Amino acid sequence: MTSTGLVTPSPRRARRLRSGQPARRSVLRQDRVALGLTIFLGLLVLVALLAPVLAPYAPDETDILAASQGPSGAHLLGTDALGRDLLSRLIYGTRLSLLGPVVVIGVATVCAVTLVLSSVWIGGRYDRFVGKALSVLFSFPGLILAIVVVAIVGAGITGPIVAFSIAFIPYIARVLRPVALRERSMTYVNALEMLGVSGWTICVRHLLPNIFPFVRAHVTIALGTALVDLAAVSYIGLGVQAPAAEWGLQISTGQADLLAGKPWESLTACVAVLVVVIAVNILGERLAAAAQKEGR
Amino acid sequence: MTTPPQLSARDLRKEFGGGRRGEPVVAVDGIDFEVARGGALAIVGESGSGKTTVVRMMAGLETPTSGELLLDGAPLVHSGRGAEARLARARRIQMVFQDPYSSLDPRQTIGDGLAEILRLHGIADRDACEEVALTQLRRVGLDQRHLSMRPGSLSGGQRQRVAIARALAVDPEVLILDEAVAALDVSIQAQILNLLNDLRAESEVTYLFVTHDLAVAQQVTDTAIVMHRGRVVEEGTTDAVLTDPQADYTRRLLDAVPHRGWKPRRRLAASA
Amino acid sequence: MNTLEPTTTLPDTAVEPAVAIEHLQVRIPVDGSPAPVIHDVTLTIGRGEAVGLVGESGSGKSMTARALMRMLPDGAEVHGAIRFEGEDVQEMSPRRLRAYRASSIAMIYQNPHAHINPLRTVGDFLVEGLCQVQKVPRREAEQKVVALLVAVGIADGARRLSQYPHELSGGLLQRVMIAAALATEPDVILADEPTTALDVTTQEEVIAILREAQVQRGLSILLITHDLDLAGAACDRLAVMYAGQVVEVADGAGLVERPLHPYSAGLLAARPEIGVRARLRTVPGRPASGFEVGDGCVFAERCAFVTEQCVSERPQLRSLEGRQVACHRAEELDGVLLPLADGPVGADAPGQDKEPS
Structure with a gap:
């Protein structure tokens, strides 16, 4: 990512001025x-991938003699009640804590985009049915749905991921629908139809690329919400189970120490969740603003 | 006319609404017209005249309440499904829209947009695409440089040229021009009008030119119908309609066009 | 045809004109650096005079109107003088500026629906200005407004007051906007493409109403339009703008019959005329904006009569036999432009006069 955009060559600017549109x-x-936030999130993914290399200790390596300690030279963020290194657990926790939301939002986005584009394209009764179904789904809080699914399949990471993948579909579809509808009403879509281009091609090769900036923006924001939701499920003990390292679970297991005046485990995990959520939210808002500006 | 009409409308009618909620609104009230192959018909009218509804029926975007639209004796719009029917329909009728700013995909380069259509219709394969696309662009007065541009870097007139090139790329029998020059600057309008005349002279395409602008209609068309409140109030050769109008409404329209020595008058019939 | 006498009498320019714009230059920031949109506009509107400001997109005609209202975008740099009855608009205090906008000068727009609150009735919209700015009691204001509606051709004005904007057609709403503009008894009306969105028959009506207001109330009107035929027929005097410069000023009939600037001639020739079927003479290229032109004549790039001097030196607006033109070659081109504007030649018109067989 070099900063070639710094000095804009004047012919390009002239052309942009002439066309009255942003380049x-x-x-x-x-x-x-x-850009900074994207790099930051990219680094987080690297941390997750390289956890075994970066973490000073194994995540489940216990040292009862050094339990519930504050930060020190040996343990930069201190240790938990079982004497496990908190920094290492935080680093390993990145894996499950990020994987969950990414899977949830990935699945939900694919479903939502498919539903929105197909219903906007086909219209009529199908459109009305999809609209109704999404409203019904939207009225269920994701957390309740997760509890129901966990009650059926049992606690663990699978249940909540399945539940939230479904719960986030209307959440994403709701924002994309008006964008897709507006794009559908553009004259170029009529022109392509008249030229014999198939509905599938128009949706995939024309509508989708044109609504993509909005998809990207709203998905980024949804990622933060999913992260918090999944952490909350783990926190109440229905999601990721001990002894696995996960931020929501860490907040929960750190509570005992917290009451004893040793906040390190809960605090570090809280800060990790907070930082990621704030980062994706700001990035999402920026992307949304850019998409809005670019929209004609 | 010695040749049989290529395109014709028979008692075409379109109503909107109706049913339990009272009287339907009659947008098109039983109109007839015909155009010979390679001819050009102007459909002239103001807002609410029904001219847009006629075009939408021809484009297959609305279904007539009654009456028919025929091309070479067969119904103009086939409702057949599948790729074959779709492509056949595209080669029968094409359309150029009023707004040049939304009629091209903003994310597709001009070259890619043309290539997509050329390949779809089997006009050119992957290798020949760019060359054929360039030929199409040259026909409408654009060149090599425009192939790699996106609509955002083109002016309104240039975009309308691209839209015309794209519509003609499939070699349609009928080209509908729906207020195709209305949104353009005067000096650009003249360029496009001349271009449309040149293109018609070199091919067999039939024009259906929908406009509110009488002077513009005269530049491109041979025959004209004047529509008012869903009905045809006058028809004939465009020159005759413009220079020797028979219907009161046509005269009223002509009087309202600013010209030398024009004295705008008030008719005090203010209605909502 | 070949005399250069103006065909209508111009208003007495000895008295202070209602509006005087002198060598106006405007630059607005684009991507952080100022780009010129108006290079040189010099224009006067006499009291009771209708002036047409004609130009294509990018010519700066609407920007000129905004400068006159002092409603330019943030960060705009303005040079030159804009005077309203001798008073510099640039120097007005905030308080004076409010009064100036509220009651000295009124504006009518292309799209009336975009300039009226859709949630309030036509009556609220019309009396608001009168009640708040001029402190007229509401009942009195309503009576006055109904009379104004009658004046603009809305006979059942009282009924219309309780209607909402969406219940009115475009033509009717534009009449309401004219009534609103007249309500504050301004000295000048700026009409920015007031009929572009309307049907021709409605356009005639609206122009007739504006003309009537001009004569009966002694209003000055600036009609901004892309339609040279319309401006020529509806105004006393025309100013043609191109790429941020006024290139020609003449009385309406004079300009339409005998343009002195190649661009005016090109505009006239490009517009088809009813009853004349021949290939249109076009100006090559497309209309340029103020920030696209070089140091020479703004029209040099598209002009058929361009010389070296045109490219290097920008011609100023100068008087020529009772008119004004910004062209180095105006005198020598005087006869040459005529056939171009008078009627297109038919020699290069392939496939024109074909009738269906």
Whole structure:
């Protein structure tokens, strides 16, 4: 990512001025904050992948003699009640804590985009049915749905992921529908129809790329919400089970120490959740603003 | 006319609404018209005249309440499904829209947009695509440079040229021009009108030119119908309609066009 | 045809004109750096005079109107003088500026629906200005407004007051906007493409109403339009703008019959005329904006008569036999432009006069 956008060559600017439209430059090159946040999130993914290399201890390595300690040279963030290194657990926790939301939002986005594009394209009774179904689904809080699913399949990471994958479909579809409807009403869509282009091709090759900036923005924001929701499920003991390392679970297991005046486990996990959620939210808002600006 | 009409409308009618909620609104009230192959018909009217509804029926976007639209004796719009029917329909009728700013996919380069249509219709294979696309662009007065541009870098007139090139790429029998020059600057409008005349001279395409602008209609068309409140109030050769109008409404329209020595008058019939 | 005498009498320019714009230059920031949108506009509107400001997109005609209202975008740099009855609009205090906008000068827009609150009735919209700015009691204001509605051709004005904007057609709503503009008894009306969205028959009506207001109330009107035929027929005097510069000023009939600037001639020739069927003479290229032109004549890039001098030196607006033109070659081109504007030549018109057989 070199900063070639710094000095804009004048012929390009002249052409842009003439056409009265912003040049098609990527958001990340125009927006330093968005770029920084993207790099930060990329680094987090690297941390998750390279956890065995980066973590000073194994996540389940106990040292009863050094239990519930504050930060020290040996344990940079201290240890938990079983004497496990908190930094290592935080680093390993990145894996499950990020994987959950990414899977949830990935599945929900694919479903939502498919439903929205197909219902906007086909219209009529199908559209009304999809609209009704999504409203019904939307009225169930994701957390309740997760509890119901866990009650059926049992506690663990699978139940909540399945539940939230479904619960987030209306959440994403609701924002994308008006965008897709507006795009559908553009004259170029009528023109392509008249030229014999199939509905499938129009949806996939024309509508989808044009609503993509909005998809990207709203999915980023939804990622933060999913992260909090999944952490909450783990916190109440229905999600990821001990002894696995996961931030929501860490907040929960750290409570005993917290009451004893040793906040390190809960605090570090809380901060981790908070930082990621704030980062994806700001990035999402920036992307949404850029998409809005680019929209005609 | 010695040749049989290529495109014709018979007692075409379109109503909206109706049913339990009272009287239907009659948008098109039983109109007839015909155009010979390679001819050009102007459909002239103001807002609410029904001209847009006629075009939408021809494009297959609305279904007539009664009456029919025929192309070479067969119904103009086939409702057949599948790729074959779709492509056949595309080669019968094409359309250029009023707004040049929304009629091209903003994310697709001009070259890619043309190539997509050329490949779809089997006009050119992957290798020949760019060359054929360039030929199409040259026909409408654009060149190599425009192939790699996106609509955002083109002016309104250039976009309308692209839209015309794209519509003609499939070699349609009928081209509908729906207020196709209305949104353009005067000096650009003239360029496009001349281009439309040149294109018709070199192919067999039939024009259906929908407009509110009488002077513009005269530039491109041979025959004209004047529509008012869903009915045809006058028809004939465009020159005759413009220079020797018979219907009161046509005269009223002509009087309202600013010209030398024009004195705008008030008719005090203010209605909602 | 070949005399250069103006065909209508111009208003007495000895008295202070209602509006005087002198060498106006406007630059607005684009991507952080100022880009010129108006290079040189010099224009006067006499008292009781209707002036047409004609130009294509990017010509700066609407920006000129905004400068006159002092409603330019943030960060705009303005040079030159804009005077309203001798008073510099740029120097007005905030308080004076409010009064100036409220009651000295009124504006009518292309799309009336975008300039009226859809949630309030036509009556509320019309009397608001009168009640708040001029402190007229509501009942009195309503009576006045109904009379105004009658004046603009809405006979059942009292009934219309309780209607909402969406219940009115475009033509009717534009009449309401004219009534609103007249309500504060302004000295000048700025009409920015007031009929572009309307049907021709409605356009005639609206123009006739504006003309009537001009004559009966002694209003000055600035009609901004892309339609040279319309402006020529509806205004006393025309100013043609191109790429941020006024290139020609003349009385309406004079300009339409005998343009002195190649661009005016090109505009006239490009517009088809009813009853004349021949290939249109076009101006090559497309209309340029103020920030696209070089140091020379703003029209040089598209002009058929361009010389070296045109490219290097920008012609100023100068008087020529009772008119004004910004062209180095105006005198020598005087006869040459005529056939171009008078009627297109038919020689290069392939496939034109074909009738269906």
